[in-house]
Amino acid sequence: MVRLHAFFILSLLALQASFVRNIKLLNVRIANHTVLGTSTKLECTYDLQGETLYSVKWYKDGDEFFRYLPKSVPKIQVFEKQGIYIDIDKSNSNEVVLKSLELSSSGTYRCEVSAEAPSFQTVFQDRDMITVEEGPRIVGLLPEYNVGETVNANCTSSKMKSYAQLVWYINEEQANSTVLQGPYFKVHHPGSNEQLVTTVLGLSFKVTDSHFKSGHTYLKCAAQLTSVYLHSDKQIVKFTKRPPTESIISNTVQLANKIQVTSISARNAGPDHVIRLVACVPLLFRGLRHN
Numbered sequence: 001m002v003r004l005h006a007f008f009i010l011s012l013l014a015l016q017a018s019f020v021r022n023i024k025l026l027n028v029r030i031a032n033h034t035v036l037g038t039s040t041k042l043e044c045t046y047d048l049q050g051e052t053l054y055s056v057k058w059y060k061d062g063d064e065f066f067r068y069l070p071k072s073v074p075k076i077q078v079f080e081k082q083g084i085y086i087d088i089d090k091s092n093s094n095e096v097v098l099k100s101l102e103l104s105s106s107g108t109y110r111c112e113v114s115a116e117a118p119s120f121q122t123v124f125q126d127r128d129m130i131t132v133e134e135g136p137r138i139v140g141l142l143p144e145y146n147v148g149e150t151v152n153a154n155c156t157s158s159k160m161k162s163y164a165q166l167v168w169y170i171n172e173e174q175a176n177s178t179v180l181q182g183p184y185f186k187v188h189h190p191g192s193n194e195q196l197v198t199t200v201l202g203l204s205f206k207v208t209d210s211h212f213k214s215g216h217t218y219l220k221c222a223a224q225l226t227s228v229y230l231h232s233d234k235q236i237v238k239f240t241k242r243p244p245t246e247s248i249i250s251n252t253v254q255l256a257n258k259i260q261v262t263s264i265s266a267r268n269a270g271p272d273h274v275i276r277l278v279a280c281v282p283l284l285f286r287g288l289r290h291n
C-alpha cells in the first residue's frame with residue numbers, strides 16, 4: 001500500500017515535471033565600463049515560456065534597487081542605493097536606465113525574473129560594471145624631439161576603484177619593459193570607503209630613425225582594468241612624417257612644434273561598447289634624406 005502510494009506520488013511529480021515550462025533568462029546586457037556622469041542602460045531579456053510574469057527585480061551588490069510588478073500600481077518601485085539614480089520614464093520590464101553615474105555605481109548587477117503562481121520560477125544573472133572617471137592621459141611629452149633625444153612621458157590613469165594595468169604602445173607595438181618606468185600607484189583616501197587609485201606608467205626611450213620608418217608613429221597608452229574585463233580607455237599620440245624633399249639635408253628628425261588635439265570623444269555605444277577617450281596628437285617632423 002505504502003509502495004503503491006509512493007509510486008502514485010512519483011508518477012504525479014513526473015507528470016507535473018513534464019508540464020513545467022522552464023522560464024529562461026536569455027541575456028543581461030550591461031556595459032562593462034561606463035564613464036562618470038553619463039547614463040547607461042541595463043537590459044534584461046527573458047523567455048517566460050508561456051508563464052505569466054510576476055516580477056523583474058534588479059539588484060546591485062545584493063541590494064534591490066528596482067522592482068517591476070506588472071499587476072501593481074504603479075508598476076515600478078525603486079529603492080534607494082548609493083550610486084544609483086534611475087530614469088523611471090525610460091525604464092520598464094526589460095530595461096533600466098541609470099543616469100548620473102558615480103564611481104560608486106561600479107559593482108555587480110543582477111536581473112532576477114519570477115513567474116506567477118503556481119510555478120513561482122525564478123531565474124537570474126549577474127554582470128559587473130565599472131565606472132571610471134575617464135581614460136588614461138599621456139603627460140610630459142614635448143612638442144619636438146631630435147634623433148638621439150630622449151622621450152619621457154607618463155601615462156596616468158584616472159582615479160579608479162582598483163588599479164589599472166597600463167600598456168604603452170609605440171607604433172602599435174607594445175613597448176618592451178626596458179623602456180618602461182613604474183608602475184607607480186597613488187592611493188587617495190587610503191583605508192576609507194572612497195579609496196581610489198591612480199596608476200602611473202612611465203615611458204622613456206631614445207629617438208632613433210627606426211621610430212619613424214613607417215612615416216607614422218603613434219604613442220598610445222591603454223588602460224586595462226584588473227578585472228576579467230578587458231580595457232577600454234586609450235589615448236593615441238600620433239606622429240606624422242612629412243615626405244622627404246630635396247631641400248631637407250639635415251639628418252636630424254624634428255617634430256614640428258605643433259600639437260593638435262584632433263579628437264577627444266567618449267563613446268557609449270550599447271552593451272559591447274568600448275569607452276574610448278582618444279586624444280590624437282599629430283606631430284609633424286622633418287624627414288630624413290635617404291641615400
Ligand SMILES: *[C@@H]1O[C@H](CO)[C@@H](O)[C@H](O)[C@H]1NC(C)=O
Pocket residue numbers: 139140152153154184200202
Ligand atoms: C612621471 O611620474 C613620476 C612619478 O610620479 C615622476 O617622478 C616623473 O617626474 C614623471 N615624469 C614626467 C615626464 O612627467
Ligand SMILES: *[C@@H]1O[C@H](CO)[C@@H](O)[C@H](O)[C@H]1NC(C)=O
Pocket residue numbers: 176177178
Ligand atoms: C627590449 O628591447 C631591447 C632593445 O630594442 C632588446 O634588446 C631586448 O631584447 C627587448 N627585450 C624584450 C624582453 O623583448
Ligand SMILES: *[C@@H]1O[C@H](CO)[C@@H](O)[C@H](O)[C@H]1NC(C)=O
Pocket residue numbers: 032229230231272273274
Ligand atoms: C564585456 O564583458 C563580457 C563578459 O561579461 C566580455 O565577454 C566582453 O568581451 C566584454 N566587452 C568588452 C568590450 O570588454
